[in-house]
Amino acid sequence: MEIKVMQNVLKANDVFADQTAELLKAKGIRLLNLIGSPGAGKTSVLELMIPLLKDKGLRIAVIEGDCATARDAQRIAVLDVPVVQINTGNGCHLDARQIGTVMTEFPLEDIDMVIIENVGNLVCPTGFDLGADEKIAVISVTEGDDKPLKYPRIFHEAKMVILTKIDLIPYTNFSLQRFTDALRSIRQDQELFLLSCTTGEGAEKLVERFWM
């Protein structure tokens, strides 16, 4: 009973996800789904990247997911891009129906890329397809180099991994070698980007990847 209903929930989700994917494909818009723990630095990555991507002429819109508050949307709004905040209450992930509804509010003719910042959670958001072209894992140095092994699913599904807060490596026991080994044990073709939103180190490489 429980399993059957969960399958129905996921199937209904996938219908909405497919609709979003088709809509955006027809308009030539890319959709990214950023997934990471609370405090991994997802919003900071957007704050750093959006001005650089705007400079290159890319027109971006953002969907922010959080249990509560519009704090992240407020941080993004000052960058002068369309942004919508979704509050999930006790919900642990964004679902495709929510994303589909937001799409009706965006000026899609004037957008090249929509970036979703999912609810801070390294587990649940991975299971819900949002119609995105790719899932991107965001993980911070301070979470520890063993996390890909302990929470493997997102690192299996996300080809692209952004490692944030690399400026804090000297003050922790984080080993980039152990982290890379852990990633590679899950997926061989992973693209790893090192980033510090404090110093800006790594931003240029990331811009090139987003802009491709």
Added chain:
Amino acid sequence: MEIKVMQNVLKANDVFADQTAELLKAKGIRLLNLIGSPGAGKTSVLELMIPLLKDKGLRIAVIEGDCATARDAQRIAVLDVPVVQINTGNGCHLDARQIGTVMTEFPLEDIDMVIIENVGNLVCPTGFDLGADEKIAVISVTEGDDKPLKYPRIFHEAKMVILTKIDLIPYTNFSLQRFTDALRSIRQDQELFLLSCTTGEGAEKLVERFWM
């Protein structure tokens, strides 16, 4: 349909939680449920505290929750306390049935306190009662001082909050004042413990609280 089944799942969970609570109460055993994001430092807190609590004569057992690997249980086992690892696969929280099963494997006559380290997740574990005497929130400096506002439920339910990685405050924009204000806006009677597992700062106060 979906809501009704979710209610049934939670109701079934509560039956197991009540059984565990009654069993442990009858034996005079305290049960703690540690909840925090991946990398918040939950295992490090246990590594620091367990030897100190053992020195005071407290007999401890540990239940470790993770999606994959037995790494955390291995770290705890070297402290020479009973420990069981539960791997949830894609599951985002521990449930009371799992905890009840583990209790049958512990030598309860020789235990004063069982500590559960839940799956790294600031959202889902909060919704599943495990029969614990209290939920304890573990959050790290590097997650940012705004997280209680964005993920309020656990900070509403947990009277006790352990703020880890305080040795990293000088290298971040974390404000202890903003963090404390955020906590107090959710719950007035919160007990906040500051801790560095690297330097050991704050451990003695925490031992006293655990030992009470």
